[in-house]
Amino acid sequence: MLQLTVLREQTAQVVEGLNKKNYKNAAEEVNALLALDQQRRQVQGQHDELQSRANAISKEIGVLMKNGERAQAEAYKSETSELKQKTKQLAEQLAAVEEQIQQALYKLPNLPHESVPVGRTPEDNEVVLQHGEIPKLFEGALPHWELIQKYDIIDFELGNKITGAGFPVYKRQGARLQRALINFFLDEAIAAGYMEVQPPILVNEASGFGTGQLPDKEGQMYHATEDNLYLIPTAEVPITNIYRDMILPVEQLPVKNAGHTPCFRREAGSWGADVRGLNRLHQFDKVEIVQITLPEKSYEALEEMSRHIQGLLQKLELPYRVLRLCGGDMGFTAALTFDMEVYSTAQGRWLEVSSASNFETYQANRLKLRYKTESGKTQLLHTLNGSALALPRIVAALLENNQTPDGIRMPKVLHPYLGFEKIG
Structure with missing residues (x-):
């Protein structure tokens, strides 16, 4: 299976190699896969940001409760609950995108070595x-x-x-x-x-x-x-x-x-x-x-x-x-x-x-x-x-x-x- 980092960093060489193997629609499929990867990274970033916010608030809740600031602590608890729900949704979305990427990668053949002759038959x-x-x-x-x-x-x-x-x-x-x-x-x-x-x-x-x-x-x-x-x-x-x-x-x-x-x-x-x-x-x-x-x-x-x-x-x-x-x-x-x-x-x-x-x-x-x-x-x-x-x-x-x-x-x-x- 080809590595995503190779597709990102050597896109032109990947398409050229797939074409050498006579793989149909190489450029289109590689670009579609890279778009999925971009989507995955965006969702991952949103997920991590919300997760980090939820973790920070959880620590704050303990401090507020210790200081007797119960009202603010309860407000934070409500926000934490909402963050956890959004984080769960993003995790499900992330898993779906990752599965799409995995299946797309399975379809791509290996890239030929530079010494492989061009040909079809x-x-x-x-x-x-x-x-x-x-x-x-x-x-x-x-x-x-x-x-x-x-x-x-x-x-x-x-x-x-x-x-x-x-x-x-x-x-x-x-x-x-x-x-x-x-x-x-x-x-x-x-x-x-x-x-x-x-x-x-x-x-x-x-x-x-x-x-x-x-x-x-x-x-x-x-x-x-x-x-x-x-x-x-x-x-x-x-x-x-x-x-x-x-x-x-x-x-x-x-x-x-x-x-x-x-x-x-x-x-x-x-x-x-x-x-x-x-x-x-x-x-x-x-x-x-x-x-x-x-x-x-x-x-x-x-x-x-x-x-x-x-x-x-x-x-x-x-x-x-x-x-x-x-x-x-x-x-x-x-x-x-x-x-x-x-x-x-x-x-x-x-x-x-x-x-x-x-x-x-x-x-x-x-x-x-x-x-x-x-x-x-x-x-x-x-x-x-x-x-x-x-x-x-x-x-x-x-x-x-x-x-x-x-x-x-x-x-x-x-x-x-x-x-x-x-x-x-």
Whole structure:
């Protein structure tokens, strides 16, 4: 959530940033919010003035009663009663205005970092680097949705029978591949200094607001209405909310957590060839890495997270590229995002497998996640997260890129986790 002080003091820069993110009516909404803030300060001033007057009179009443000036004391009591009533009305008015401000702030996305490219669509994203050679497949190579049927390792029809479309059943070597990748990703995260946590996969409304999924992605989240709990779209939500309403000691920074969870996304409105097979699911597994850092260290941390994710892709022997997302393709809460995409040779296209983002103070402001400076002043921390990694498209690329006429070879780094070297 953006800070009101930033809107007041850097109004032009805020509008410019919102426009870069293609936020509609940016100037109008910012000006309306600032008008509400002015109204709030006026009401607050009136409230405080009346409260101060009432407190002063209350002290006077005691003195008057002690001196026997009962008539004047009674007059003051009557005035105090009127002041309390007006103060109560102003307090109610103040609460209403503050709620309006809060809801207006929830609607504004984070401001993009200065390095974010201008653009509206994925075609405007900037390719930062590309690594690895794209393999050449033999004639008759298959896309992953045909490979998994050929080797009977993932069953979409069975998942559809049990739950619905987008909830596959992994079996035999497919299930073992899932488990191997999860353990590999977690072991690599632990070796990189991340503490493993296993958080709940249902979160309350406060957690959804804390990391910015609510109200922005309310329609994309599965909602258990009776208990008002949400199935998580990513482990970022529960892991980051561990630190909600906390002041972290500087000596404990950076906080580095990693966790594996299933993730749930309704993906409303998704259809077509681009979502076929494992390309887009309603339930999938992912290992997430989260960092909480001092503001001056956060972009160094983002680079570190990007290198960690790239290291995983290199060990899996997958060709990949890194994109710096443009303003129009970035997430609601992010200030800067790097996407990692692997090349799917059988499909002939790049598949996003990870996003690493710096949210700067946006989430921390919602979470009231802070630290104290040397002078004792309380300041907001910066939060970051990244997929390291999401499994479905990694599995799709591994199956497609490594297929041979005699089976699907697995990268060497997974052999100890799998207990086999090829599928089939």
